[in-house]
Amino acid sequence: MNNIIRRFKVAAAVALTAFTATGFAQADAWPSRAITIIGGFPGGAGTDIYARKLGDLLTKSLNVSIVVDSKTGAGGNIGSDFVARSAPDGYTYLLGTAGTHAINAALYSKLSFDVERDFTRIALLGDVPNVLLINPKKHPDIKTCADLLAAVRAKPGTFNYSSTGNGASTHLSAAQFANAAKIDIVHVPYRGQGPAMSALLAGDVDLFLNQSAPAIASVKGGRTIALAVTSAQRLAALPDVPTVAEACKLPGFESSTWYGLFGPAKLPTDVANKMSDAVLKIVTTPEFKSWLIDTQGITPAVDPSPAAFARVHQADIKKWAEIVKASGAKVD
Incomplete structure (x- = not known):
């Protein structure tokens, strides 16, 4: 009987060791x-x-x-x-x-x-960061942020902007911009980056503060013009585009x-x-x-x-x- 119990304990210990080793092996x-x-x-x-x-x-x-x-x-x-x-x-x-x-x-x-x-x-x-974009075909006379602000202030409430959705960073960045610049522009939310950009390119909206990666692609492809970036410093990918603080005369503005x-x-x-x-x-x-x-x-x-x-x-x-x-x- 003692031999049987001893063999059982040995077998149990071996089984436990194998189980533990397998568990560690699975984790590893x-x-x-x-x-x-x-x-x-x-x-x-x-x-x-x-x-x-x-x-x-x-x-x-x-x-x-x-x-x-x-x-x-x-x-x-x-x-x-x-x-x-x-x-x-x-x-x-x-x-x-x-x-x-x-x-x-x-x-x-x-x-x-x-x-x-x-x-x-x-x-x-x-x-x-975001990039302030316009469609040059719709607004050929707007070359700078100063031009944009002058146009918007001349006709308050008539300019609009697309976003990738209500409350998205593209919306809130534009809301921050409008508040800082004290301008009246209308929000038009879309479902995602594609529709929001399509609306800008089709001329359905006047501007779009899009996130940097897709914005850079559209600028380098010649489909849009970047008036400013919302970062504190200029972007290496768009070195000639000034910051909102610079171009729009809004010191300290940053949104990212x-x-x-x-x-x-x-x-x-x-x-x-x-x-x-x-x-x-x-x-x-x-x-x-x-x-x-x-x-x-x-x-x-x-x-x-x-x-x-x-x-x-x-x-x-x-x-x-x-x-x-x-x-x-x-x-x-």
């Missing part, structure tokens, strides 16, 4: 299958461009496929909700923005998720948002750290920074770490709440 094996990065905005948006570039590089470094999937609607809330409800297994992330995770908290009377509690911050991906990578809440610490390390190794390289600065008009984060991201995120929730309140924008 992350990632073992495709990872999905969700975007809350349509293809062609700045977030989509960034997610695809980052995804291509992560595919090489993590040796698994990175799938970029857009789940659009409600100012990015559809995509955010999807990730907030996803299993915290390390295979679903969100390329979020100050819009989805700061502005929307103040803009929407009720969200299905908490912008802080329901997510794990992975990396801060960069600061994103950020991109950031989030996972769902309760993501295992080791997985979150591995994903963060993989992303930081990419976004801190000189090559990636040059891509951001020279082609996207995005300023790389000084400190992209999760800890720094948390500080920026929490401060922006308060900042944008004040801006949203001042703009009067609200979505039920």
Whole structure:
């Protein structure tokens, strides 16, 4: 009997050791299958461009496929909700923005998720300004921001502007601009970057403060003229375009948002750290920074770490709440 009990204990110990080893092996094996990065905005948006570039590089470094999937609607809330409800297994992330995770908290009377509690911050991906665009075919006489302001002030309430949606950064940036310049312009919201840009190119609206990446493409393609950028400094990608502070004689004016990578809440610490390390190794390289600065008009984060991201995120929730309140924008 003692021999039987002894053999049973030995077998149990071996089984437990094997089980434990397998468990550690499975944890260490992350990632073992495709990872999905969700975007809350349509293809062609700045977030989509960034997610695809980052995804291509992560595919090489993590040796698994990175799938970029857009789940659009409600100012990015559809995509955010999807990730907030996803299993915290390390295979679903969100390329979020100050819009989805700061502005929307103040803009929407009720969200299905908490912008802080329901997510794990992975990396801060960069600061994103807007570019003040006009259609040169519709307004051939407007060459500068001074020209635009003179035209608007001569006919208050007759000029309008497109945005990528009510409360989006393209809306609030324009609202900030109108408030600072003391001008009366009419907001016309569209569903996404594509329709908002199409409205400008078709002459349906007079101006558009678009995010830097798609704006730069339209300017370099000759379809639009950039009158100013909303950043504190000129963009390397548009070196001849002055800042709003310079061109519009609005000292101190600045309006920019950020991109950031989030996972769902309760993501295992080791997985979150591995994903963060993989992303930081990419976004801190000189090559990636040059891509951001020279082609996207995005300023790389000084400190992209999760800890720094948390500080920026929490401060922006308060900042944008004040801006949203001042703009009067609200979505039920």
